[in-house]
Amino acid sequence: MATYSTNEFKNGLKLMIDGYPCNIIENELVKPGKGQAFNRVKLRNLKTGRVLEKTFKSGETVEGADVMDTDMQYLYTDGEAWYFMDPNTFEQVGADETAVGDNLKWLKEQDMCVVTLWNGVPIAITPPNFVVLEITETDPGLRGDTSGGGGKPATCNTGAVVRVPLFIEIGEMIKVDTRTGEYVGRDKG
Amino acid sequence: MMEWQPTASIETIKSRARLLAKLRAFFAEKDILEVQTPVLSHAGNTEPTIESFVTAQHENSAHTIQPSFLNTSPEFAMKRLLAAGCGSIYQTTPVFRQDEQGKKHNPEFTLLEWYHLDFDHHALMGEVNAFIRFVAEDFITLERSQFFSYQDAMVTFAGVDPFTASVAELSTASVKAGIDVVGLDNIDNDHTRDNWLDLLMSQVVEKNLPLNCPVFIYDYPVSQAALAKIRAGSPSVAERFELYINGIELANGFHELSDADEQAERFHQDQLKRKHSGQVGIPADYHLIAALKHGMPDCAGVAVGLDRLLMVLTGAEHINEVLTFPFDRA
Numbered sequence: 001m002a003t004y005s006t007n008e009f010k011n012g013l014k015l016m017i018d019g020y021p022c023n024i025i026e027n028e029l030v031k032p033g034k035g036q037a038f039n040r041v042k043l044r045n046l047k048t049g050r051v052l053e054k055t056f057k058s059g060e061t062v063e064g065a066d067v068m069d070t071d072m073q074y075l076y077t078d079g080e081a082w083y084f085m086d087p088n089t090f091e092q093v094g095a096d097e098t099a100v101g102d103n104l105k106w107l108k109e110q111d112m113c114v115v116t117l118w119n120g121v122p123i124a125i126t127p128p129n130f131v132v133l134e135i136t137e138t139d140p141g142l143r144g145d146t147s148g149g150g151g152k153p154a155t156c157n158t159g160a161v162v163r164v165p166l167f168i169e170i171g172e173m174i175k176v177d178t179r180t181g182e183y184v185g186r187d188k189g
Numbered sequence: 190m191m192e193w194q195p196t197a198s199i200e201t202i203k204s205r206a207r208l209l210a211k212l213r214a215f216f217a218e219k220d221i222l223e224v225q226t227p228v229l230s231h232a233g234n235t236e237p238t239i240e241s242f243v244t245a246q247h248e249n250s251a252h253t254i255q256p257s258f259l260n261t262s263p264e265f266a267m268k269r270l271l272a273a274g275c276g277s278i279y280q281t282t283p284v285f286r287q288d289e290q291g292k293k294h295n296p297e298f299t300l301l302e303w304y305h306l307d308f309d310h311h312a313l314m315g316e317v318n319a320f321i322r323f324v325a326e327d328f329i330t331l332e333r334s335q336f337f338s339y340q341d342a343m344v345t346f347a348g349v350d351p352f353t354a355s356v357a358e359l360s361t362a363s364v365k366a367g368i369d370v371v372g373l374d375n376i377d378n379d380h381t382r383d384n385w386l387d388l389l390m391s392q393v394v395e396k397n398l399p400l401n402c403p404v405f406i407y408d409y410p411v412s413q414a415a416l417a418k419i420r421a422g423s424p425s426v427a428e429r430f431e432l433y434i435n436g437i438e439l440a441n442g443f444h445e446l447s448d449a450d451e452q453a454e455r456f457h458q459d460q461l462k463r464k465h466s467g468q469v470g471i472p473a474d475y476h477l478i479a480a481l482k483h484g485m486p487d488c489a490g491v492a493v494g495l496d497r498l499l500m501v502l503t504g505a506e507h508i509n510e511v512l513t514f515p516f517d518r519a
Contacts, residue, residue, distance in 0.1 A: 007288055029291035033431075033441045033492075034415045035238055035387040037288075038370075055392060057372030057384065058288075 003061040006039045014046070014065040017054065021046045021065035021118045029058070046116060047098070047123050065118065069126075072115045074107050082107060084115050084122070095122035103127050105160035106178045127178045132187045133157055135172050138164065151183075192518055196509040204328070204503050205511065208495070209281070211324045212301065219316075221277045221303060226266035228283065232474035233258035235459035236415070237466065240287040242296075258471070259285035262492060263302050264416065265477040268445070271304055271488060272480035279303035281495060292507050293437060293497060296516045301498075304490040310417070310428045310444040313489035314405050317432060317440060321403050321498075328502035331434075332402040339426075342406045346397040347389045351410060352424045359385035366393040379412045380462070386410065395436045404433045416455070417443035432493075434501045442491030449481035 004013060009027045016022070022043040031037035037058035044051050046067060056062070072084035072093070081094030082104075093115065099122045100107070106127035107113070114126040138154035154164040154174075162176050164183045173187040195202070216223065233241040242259040260266075263282050270278055281301045289296055305313055318334050325331050343351040349362040356377045363370060363385065373384050398404045407430035411419055414427035428444035446452055456473035463470060499511040509515045 029289065029294055030391045031238075031289060031294065032387055032391050033438060033494075034236070034413065035391070036384045037238065038388060038391065040392070053369065055368055055370045055388065057370070060372035062371075 001066055002064045004064055005061050006056050006058045009039055009041060009056075014067040015043070016063040016065045017043060017045075017052070020048070021067045021123065022052070023067075025051070030055075031058070046118065049101075049124075067116060067118050067123075069114050069116050071112055074109055074111050074113055076109060077107075082125070084113065084125075087112075093117070093120075093122050095125055099123050100125050103178070105156075105158050106131050106176075108133065108158055129177060129179060130175055130184065131158075131178055132173050132175050133160060133162075135164070135168060135170050135174060138168060138170060140169070195513040196515055196518065197511055197513050201499070201503055201505070201511055202513060205499055207327060208324055208499055208502065211327065212281070212320075215320055215323050216279050216303070219277075221279050221305070222275060224267065224270055224275065224278045224280050226263050226270070226280065226282070228260050229257050230260060230266070230474070231255065231257055231472065232265065232476065233471035234261040235456050235463065235471045235473050236261075237459055237462040237468060240468075241471065242285045242287055261286050262300065264490065264492070265474040267302060267304060267490070268477055268485055269480040271306070272483050272485040277303070277305045277488075290516060293500075295496065295508050295512060297519070298508075299495040301493040301495050302490065304445070304488050306486050306488045308444075308489040310407060310430050310442055310489050313442050313444075313491055314407065314430050314432075317442065317491055317493070318403055318405070320493075321432070321434075321439075324498070325502060329504075330401075332399075334403040334405065335399055336405045336407065338408045339406055339410065340408070342394055342398075343386075343389065346394040349389065351386055351389075356382055356385060359389065363388055363393070368392050383410070383412050386413070395433060395438070398433050398436055400435050402434070406431050406433070414446075414455075415441075415443065416446050416452075418446050430491075437497055437501060438494070439497050439501065440491050440493040442489060444489045445485070445487075447481060447485045447487065449478050452481055453478050 009024055011024055013024045014021060022045050024041055025044050026042035028040045030040050039056045039058055041054050041056060042051060070086060072086050075083045075085055081096055082100050083092055083094050085092045103125050108131055111128055111131060115122050116124040133156035135154045136157050139152050151163045151165055153161050154168060155161050162183050164174060175184040175187045177184050239261050241261055244257045246254055261284055263280060267278060281299055283297055284300050285297050305316060340351055343349055347362055349359060356375050360375055370388060374381060408426040409429040411425050411427050417427040417429035420426055420428055430442045431438060432440035460470055496508055496511050500508060505511050
């Protein structure tokens, strides 16, 4: 794997830090007029999502991380792993529970997700920004109330619990923003 | 689309003009002479922590010319003027440093450099303070200026004595301050020591300095003398100072070294350090050595980063807000 010098540091560069693949999210040069330069760097650990701060003496080199974001289709789960397929090569990978994490509740078969692969192994899953889910459980709808005010919890077919307007009923399809977890609207499709 | 527009607002472009007008009024009143020296020079800056831009000759050039250097500072030429008998002088000039780009850095920036005859660094700190307050009055309100020796600043804000602490203790102080550093070792020598001190100064002390007032730090470790006179004592110190406002380094000043042999020796030490860390050698400025041999009057000098000063005066967060065209658009 390539190594990178601090003067190649920029947002998005993926590096191996303390044995973990990390992504630079902020890089600032700190240099006294007469003195040693440093790069103050904020990184996100791509495995754990934790943000860390490191200061590098300028000129240091760091090993790059073989991390790739790939668009893949979610196929199924056998309870232990969640399987994704590259629609171009038909290659399949299984992501474990740590990689899937909280995003489990947005995974719907056949949806296209971004799978982050480190040395070919999935370490994180990013679901589509919007998913369409079916309501499997919620309090009875209040007919005629289309104001959307108030709202109630509703459980979806993937297990996600979303706050929906009072008029939504079991069996309806709704569109949800996975970045905020919020109800966007009824799916008319 | 080509980003042809300036990154500074029209209002900030006008603020710069106002700053320059005030600056000239200040020096006119003090009877300090404005001068202009070359930007392109046959000699470069030997300092290991600064990299010069070097020119390349075009292929069809009729004459062979040696690589030339864009100034990283006008100090050498200005000292030659002092030796020639110009009296106290100042200038504003663009300077160039490679690999320096960020929130507070642009590879080309503007320095205000001035020299006052018969001043030591304390007298010049007083004049810099008066200057800052004079130019700031149109822009912002500053509280009372504060003065710390380098030792006091380190003890107060980083909890460590820079003159007695071991390298291991400096490293512990950094860890205590929450700094997770990569690339500094614990070998006890001047070079490593200075790196740790620079780390503590730039990451810990700067962040804890009092706000909304000029803060002067003076009397640096001898190993960080650069071009300052050294005052013998226990410990001996370099008669150097820096000015900070809101944690931004704005100025660096010296009671200027005037001894030709000592200057030649410091150039030589710089070259050895450069060689040791695998950097290219830089032709030192022997015109300066010759001028010092002739004799340069006792004086103190200071370089003020004008772009950063304008940042402080206008409340800018990024240097690009005060530059018409930062390097990426230049």
